[in-house]
Amino acid sequence: MYNPRQSRKFPTMLNLNLKTTPFHERTSALCQPQNWRKWAGYFVVGSYEHVLDREYWAIRNSAALIDVSPLIKYIIKGKDAAALLHRVTTRDIYKMKVGQVAYTGWCDDEGKMIDDGTVSRLEEQTFRLTAAEPNLRWLTMNAIGMEVEITEVTDEVAALSFQGPNTRKVLNLVCEKPVDELKYFRLMENKIKGANVTISRTGYTGDLGYEIWMDNKDALTIWDALMEAGADYGITPVGILAMDMARVEAGLFMLDVDYTSTTHAWIESQKSSPFELGLDWTVALDKQGYFVGRRALEKEKREGSVWKLMGLEVNWDGMERIYKSVGLPPQIPGMAVRGSLPIMVGNVQVGYASTSSWSPLLKKYIALAHLQRPYYEIGTDVRMEITVEHHRQHAPAKVVKLPFYEPEWKKK
Amino acid sequence: MTSSNTYDAIIIGGGHNGLVAAAYLACADKKVVVLERRHIVGGAAVTEEIFPGYKFTEFSYVVSLLRPEIIRDLELPKHGLKILPLPSTFTPMENGDYLAAWDDHDLTRREIYRHSPKDAEAYDEYARVMARAAKAIKPIINLIPPDPSSLHPRDLFNLLKVGQYAASLSEKELYTIAKLATQSSADLLEEWFETDALKGTKAASGIIGTFLGPRSPGTAYVLLHHYMGEIDGAFRAWGFAKGGSGGVSGAIANAARSLGVEIRVNSSVKQVKVKGGRAVGVVLENGDELDSKVVMSAADPKRTFLQFVEPKYFPDEFVTSIQNFRVRGSSGKVNIALSELPRFTALDEPALYRGAVSISPSIDYIERAYDDAKYGQISKRPYLDMIFPSMIDPDMAPPGQHVLSCFVQYAPYDIEGGWDDAKRNQLGEAVISTIEQYAPNIRECIVGMQVISPKDIEAIAGITGGNIFHGELLLHQIFFLRPVPQWADFRTPLKGYYFGASGAHPGGGVMGAAGMLAAKEMLKDGF
Ligand SMILES: Cc1cc2nc3c(=O)[nH]c(=O)nc-3n(C[C@H](O)[C@H](O)[C@H](O)COP(=O)(O)OP(=O)(O)OC[C@H]3O[C@@H](n4cnc5c(N)ncnc54)[C@H](O)[C@@H]3O)c2cc1C
Numbered sequence: 001m002y003n004p005r006q007s008r009k010f011p012t013m014l015n016l017n018l019k020t021t022p023f024h025e026r027t028s029a030l031c032q033p034q035n036w037r038k039w040a041g042y043f044v045v046g047s048y049e050h051v052l053d054r055e056y057w058a059i060r061n062s063a064a065l066i067d068v069s070p071l072i073k074y075i076i077k078g079k080d081a082a083a084l085l086h087r088v089t090t091r092d093i094y095k096m097k098v099g100q101v102a103y104t105g106w107c108d109d110e111g112k113m114i115d116d117g118t119v120s121r122l123e124e125q126t127f128r129l130t131a132a133e134p135n136l137r138w139l140t141m142n143a144i145g146m147e148v149e150i151t152e153v154t155d156e157v158a159a160l161s162f163q164g165p166n167t168r169k170v171l172n173l174v175c176e177k178p179v180d181e182l183k184y185f186r187l188m189e190n191k192i193k194g195a196n197v198t199i200s201r202t203g204y205t206g207d208l209g210y211e212i213w214m215d216n217k218d219a220l221t222i223w224d225a226l227m228e229a230g231a232d233y234g235i236t237p238v239g240i241l242a243m244d245m246a247r248v249e250a251g252l253f254m255l256d257v258d259y260t261s262t263t264h265a266w267i268e269s270q271k272s273s274p275f276e277l278g279l280d281w282t283v284a285l286d287k288q289g290y291f292v293g294r295r296a297l298e299k300e301k302r303e304g305s306v307w308k309l310m311g312l313e314v315n316w317d318g319m320e321r322i323y324k325s326v327g328l329p330p331q332i333p334g335m336a337v338r339g340s341l342p343i344m345v346g347n348v349q350v351g352y353a354s355t356s357s358w359s360p361l362l363k364k365y366i367a368l369a370h371l372q373r374p375y376y377e378i379g380t381d382v383r384m385e386i387t388v389e390h391h392r393q394h395a396p397a398k399v400v401k402l403p404f405y406e407p408e409w410k411k412k
Numbered sequence: 413m414t415s416s417n418t419y420d421a422i423i424i425g426g427g428h429n430g431l432v433a434a435a436y437l438a439c440a441d442k443k444v445v446v447l448e449r450r451h452i453v454g455g456a457a458v459t460e461e462i463f464p465g466y467k468f469t470e471f472s473y474v475v476s477l478l479r480p481e482i483i484r485d486l487e488l489p490k491h492g493l494k495i496l497p498l499p500s501t502f503t504p505m506e507n508g509d510y511l512a513a514w515d516d517h518d519l520t521r522r523e524i525y526r527h528s529p530k531d532a533e534a535y536d537e538y539a540r541v542m543a544r545a546a547k548a549i550k551p552i553i554n555l556i557p558p559d560p561s562s563l564h565p566r567d568l569f570n571l572l573k574v575g576q577y578a579a580s581l582s583e584k585e586l587y588t589i590a591k592l593a594t595q596s597s598a599d600l601l602e603e604w605f606e607t608d609a610l611k612g613t614k615a616a617s618g619i620i621g622t623f624l625g626p627r628s629p630g631t632a633y634v635l636l637h638h639y640m641g642e643i644d645g646a647f648r649a650w651g652f653a654k655g656g657s658g659g660v661s662g663a664i665a666n667a668a669r670s671l672g673v674e675i676r677v678n679s680s681v682k683q684v685k686v687k688g689g690r691a692v693g694v695v696l697e698n699g700d701e702l703d704s705k706v707v708m709s710a711a712d713p714k715r716t717f718l719q720f721v722e723p724k725y726f727p728d729e730f731v732t733s734i735q736n737f738r739v740r741g742s743s744g745k746v747n748i749a750l751s752e753l754p755r756f757t758a759l760d761e762p763a764l765y766r767g768a769v770s771i772s773p774s775i776d777y778i779e780r781a782y783d784d785a786k787y788g789q790i791s792k793r794p795y796l797d798m799i800f801p802s803m804i805d806p807d808m809a810p811p812g813q814h815v816l817s818c819f820v821q822y823a824p825y826d827i828e829g830g831w832d833d834a835k836r837n838q839l840g841e842a843v844i845s846t847i848e849q850y851a852p853n854i855r856e857c858i859v860g861m862q863v864i865s866p867k868d869i870e871a872i873a874g875i876t877g878g879n880i881f882h883g884e885l886l887l888h889q890i891f892f893l894r895p896v897p898q899w900a901d902f903r904t905p906l907k908g909y910y911f912g913a914s915g916a917h918p919g920g921g922v923m924g925a926a927g928m929l930a931a932k933e934m935l936k937d938g939f
Contacts, residue, residue: 134536135533
């Protein structure tokens with residue numbers, strides 16, 4: 001008799017589990033606290049250890065191996081591939097050389113951000129676009145009349161983010177060709193244990209780092225090769241929670257955490273322009289031809305932005321004083337916190353912090369904050385809400401420029 | 413006349429709207445009686461044990477539109493209301509594959525992606541556009557419909573509010589709404605999707621309760637109407653009430669009783685008593701008379717205006733409009749007691765039984781089903797919307813056994829040759845043989861079966877014409893036109909006589925809005 005209510009025959013949710021990445025066999029064996037996170041329909045490791053410290057420090061001090069396979073990836077190919085990306089993104093794609101990678105946002109007609117990611121020119125007429133969210137429909141709509149083929153390869157291409165000052169040495173040990181010449185935001189074709197890989201000098205940590213793109217079937221071979229070669233260089237599998245702390249230090253924001261895609265926004269005020277997110281350098285207003293959002297962005301450039309994403313450094317002494325007043329030492333969460341915190345000047349709210357984190361390296365409490373004009377000027381004194389012993393308090397903080405941390409070896 | 417038969421207000425009909433109205437009136441300290449012709453209350457929202465041990469949510473089976481303020485105001489959770497999640501929709505396809513929408517967003521995206529990468533994304537965007545349109549329209553539902561031809565200050569004020577509100581919408585939103593109001597659901601969906609099973613399943617909600625096909629203009633609006641339930645997130649998503657729809661009515665009845673409402677079952681109303689141009693009470697079929705200051709009917713519009721009250725009390729034009737009000741029943745219901753769950757060949761997944769199973773493989777499939785109905789036939793291959801209540805609320809069937817609730821369309825009220833047992837069997841057979849295409853062992857699982865034709869809806873639930881919403885949700889029958897122009901504010905041409913059920917604004921479905929709004933208008937008038 002078939003009765004799923006008591007059935008032994010079918011494990012519950014047999015077909016309804018989230019996907020696992022091509023590295024799952026390795027990552028699941030290493031994930032001690034069973035701390036899994038959902039990312040674009042996949043399970044990924046939140047943290048491999050019970051405390052984040054070692055994972056965080058691997059990013060900053062040695063070599064962190066991070067499974068970023070769920071990243072959404074498209075291959076855009078054809079005569080008009082460059083034209084499509086030129087039209088959709090804010091970068092000047094025509095100027096990109098083969099082997100170059102560009103970070104970019106893309107906007108709707110009103111110049112508000114839909115998503116952000118990287119564009120890699122793999123060949124003259126072949127690009128890879130990464131995105132936080134599915135964008136196929138948007139790309140297809142913009143490709144009408146163009147000779148271009150857009151294929152999502154998220155499930156076929158595995159990706160590792162390999163971050164930290166020792167990563168170059170480790171890669172040189174395992175790669176067929178040395179990576180010494182690979183410049184910041186460039187990519188190269190290479191081989192590891194006979195398997196083809198694309199290595200780009202990119203990442204989401206603000207440190208020296210690489211992203212390694214490979215066929216699913218080679219995933220475990222490459223993971224093993226890196227783990228073996230990296231053993232003497234402090235290689236450490238790192239989950240996305242430690243990466244979250246590093247990206248705040250690097251001043252990098254995240255879709256749906258630090259900004260809302262126009263496609264999700266219910267009201268206008270939830271939307272952000274690239275200028276408001278500090279992406280001025282990615283908006284090529286001087287580029288030739290039309291691109292989506294151009295008119296609105298030109299206008300905003302002329303008139304200035306009402307909001308800006310800035311760094312915020314909480315004044316430690318000031319915060320300590322607040323805690324002291326109730327007889328406590330300062331207490332700070334040991335991970336990045338994705339929760340909105342009001343930013344005040346006097347009794348008026350002038351913005352909000354969207355992610356805040358303790359920086360183990362800088363020994364500072366820092367935040368990515370959206371501030372209203374004129375309070376986004378560097379050096380402005382503001383106060384950020386903190387909760388001290390169940391009471392709402394405001395800690396003094398200063399507006400600073402992003403990133404909080406940029407080691408010299410990041411780009412060298 | 414004993415004072416025990418004297419009330420402030422009499423409510424005719426113990427459907428959920430009647431019960432809601434009674435409870436609201438009792439909140440204002442009125443002495444209220446509800447008169448229900450059947451032996452149980454609930455109307456089209458009832459649960460009955462047709463076969464011992466198997467509880468059928470006889471007519472209405474899912475809840476989404478029940479107004480949250482009613483739940484709060486009447487403290488329904490305290491009186492037993494629990495709305496359980498119905499997390500998925502499973503559509504088996506004619507080629508042996510299936511399409512499923514699960515509650516997890518990423519899982520659903522991947523599932524649709526399997527059929528069409530483009531649709532996977534369009535799905536989200538479509539949901540947002542519809543949700544935005546529903547959000548834009550929703551405040552209108554909360555207003556008493558103004559009569560645009562009236563100079564009454566209240567109407568002018570409300571019209572102004574609707575106008576102001578419409579002006580606050582963006583051009584895009586207005587455009588979407590205008591389109592939705594005129595398009596067919598097939599046209600709308602074809603703009604968005606390419607997967608047949610996806611379009612079929614979405615289109616199905618545009619035809620429910622209408623005598624129209626997915627290619628008939630106006631069905632896009634019905635689609636939106638059903639979206640209202642989804643706009644406030646999980647809380648308002650389609651759910652299944654503990655105990656079936658009778659669980660909802662039961663909770664409302666308990667709340668009403670606790671507020672002092674008297675509920676009399678087996679009390680069929682014959683006529684409304686009129687004295688000096690006012691409704692002053694009712695006469696029951698058994699001859700008993702009850703007196704009251706006001707009377708509200710929570711039965712369907714035909715009974716309310718053509719049967720309970722002599723036509724001479726209404727203007728001719730009004731009577732004509734009611735006569736023309738379309739109540740063409742087009743759906744039936746088959747409730748099945750099961751010894752075990754049928755197995756779908758397309759997918760072995762226990763979770764699918766906790767959600768809806770929709771037999772809607774394509775728009776053409778549904779349109780073809782409609783073709784049969786247009787000419788007075790039962791659809792040979794009907795659209796089916798099924799749930800397994802016992803998988804959601806285990807108390808609905810004996811342990812290890814199950815019940816299947818199967819909504820079926822089309823089964824025309826005006827069937828060629830009229831409804832009889834043979835026709836009823838034919839309807840049952842059409843349903844079983846359709847399920848059999850996708851779950852071949854269905855017949856072996858059946859312990860008992862109740863087939864309900866639109867004629868039976870009329871006979872059992874007392875809804876004239878058997879239309880599930882007491883009148884189709886057509887553009888000319890909604891909002892300030894429901895039930896008839898100029899009388900959409902729950903008042904009637906007869907003083908002291910009110911109307912607050914599914915045939916009134918804002919329409920059918922287990923939402924309680926008509927009952928609540930009518931009670932509020934009655935209290936405004938004072939009695
Ligand atoms: C088969 C079917 C499936 C449905 N599915 C759903 C669904 O899944 N979800 C949803 O939200 N809605 C659904 N509906 C619609 C929903 O059930 C109705 O719109 C709603 O229940 C109507 O409530 P009401 O109180 O307005 O009227 P009713 O529930 O129809 O109540 C009217 C009451 O008046 C009584 N009455 C009639 N004449 C007299 C008289 N002379 N004297 C005394 N009493 C009288 C009747 O017996 C009845 O109890 C469905 C309806 C049907 C028929």
